[in-house]
Amino acid sequence: MIPEQSHAVVRSTELTRFRLAPNPGPMSLQGTRSYLISAPGAAGTVVVDPGPLDEPHLQDLARSGAVELILITHRHADHTAAAPRFAELTGAPVRAADPAHCHGGSPLSDGEVIHAAGVEIRVLATPGHTSDSVCFHLPDDGPRGSVLTGDTILGAGTTVLDYPDGTLGHYFASLDRLEALGSATVLPxxxxxxxxxxxxxRAYRDHRQERLTQVRAALADLGGDAGVVDVADLVYAAVDPAVRPAAELSVAAQLQFLRSGPA
Structure with a gap:
C-alpha cells in the first residue's frame, strides 16, 4: 500500500516514483502527484508536474535524481505553478503543450516520442479536461506499460471539464484514444x-453517458432553454457545496454537447 499522506518519494511502478505535494483539497484529493521517471541505473530523471510552488516539495524532488527534463500534463496551477522555480533550481527545461508553460524547452507535440532518463515517453494529446491536456505513455513500464494521465483520468471520482476551454466532445475522443492503449497501469x-x-x-464513458441522460431528463422538465444553474440543481442536487462550481462547469459542457454537438 502506497502511503497517500506521506510526502516521501515512493516507488509507484518499475519506471516511476512520485512525491505527493502538500495541497490536499476537494479538487486535488490527497494532493497533486509529482512523478519522477527513470530507468534502473539511469543517471538522469524526468519530473512530470512539479506542482504548486512549495519549496520543500521542490527540494525533495531535486534531491531524487539529476533532473534532465520537466514535463507538464496541463495548465492548471497545481501542476504548473512551481515549474519556473523548479527549472531554475535544476537547470532542466520545462516542456508543455501550451507554449506559455514552457521554460527553456519547446512545446510538446501529439505523437512525439521523447527519450530521456533511459525511458521512452510517448506524448498523447488528450484535450477535454483542458484544451492543452496531454498524457504520457511509457510502453516499457512493466508488462502492460503505464500512462501518466494528469487530470484526464483520476484515481478516484471523475474528471471535471474546464468548460469552455475543455469540451465533452474532445473528452470523448480522448477517452477513445486512451482505451486503445489497452490495460496499461493508470498513473493519475x-x-x-x-x-x-x-x-x-469504459467506466468513465458510461458515467458521462449517464450524466447526459440525466441532463436530457432535466431539460425535459425545465424546458430546452434551461440554464446551467437550474440544470445543476436537478442533476447535482446531492453534490458537496465545495465542488458545486465544478459541477456547474460539467453541466455547461454537457449542455454545449447536447445543443451544438461535439466541438
Whole structure:
C-alpha cells in the first residue's frame, strides 16, 4: 500500500516514483502527484508536474535524481505553478503543450516520442479536461506499460471539464484514444494508481453517458432553454457545496454537447 499522506518519494511502478505535494483539497484529493521517471541505473530523471510552488516539495524532488527534463500534463496551477522555480533550481527545461508553460524547452507535440532518463515517453494529446491536456505513455513500464494521465483520468471520482476551454466532445475522443492503449497501469495526478486503463476508460464513458441522460431528463422538465444553474440543481442536487462550481462547469459542457454537438 502506497502511503497517500506521506510526502516521501515512493516507488509507484518499475519506471516511476512520485512525491505527493502538500495541497490536499476537494479538487486535488490527497494532493497533486509529482512523478519522477527513470530507468534502473539511469543517471538522469524526468519530473512530470512539479506542482504548486512549495519549496520543500521542490527540494525533495531535486534531491531524487539529476533532473534532465520537466514535463507538464496541463495548465492548471497545481501542476504548473512551481515549474519556473523548479527549472531554475535544476537547470532542466520545462516542456508543455501550451507554449506559455514552457521554460527553456519547446512545446510538446501529439505523437512525439521523447527519450530521456533511459525511458521512452510517448506524448498523447488528450484535450477535454483542458484544451492543452496531454498524457504520457511509457510502453516499457512493466508488462502492460503505464500512462501518466494528469487530470484526464483520476484515481478516484471523475474528471471535471474546464468548460469552455475543455469540451465533452474532445473528452470523448480522448477517452477513445486512451482505451486503445489497452490495460496499461493508470498513473493519475490525483488519487491512487489504477490497473487496466481500458476498463477505467469504459467506466468513465458510461458515467458521462449517464450524466447526459440525466441532463436530457432535466431539460425535459425545465424546458430546452434551461440554464446551467437550474440544470445543476436537478442533476447535482446531492453534490458537496465545495465542488458545486465544478459541477456547474460539467453541466455547461454537457449542455454545449447536447445543443451544438461535439466541438
Amino acid at each position: 495526478a490525483h488519487g491512487p494508481m489504477l490497473p487496466a486503463l481500458d476498463s477505467i476508460v
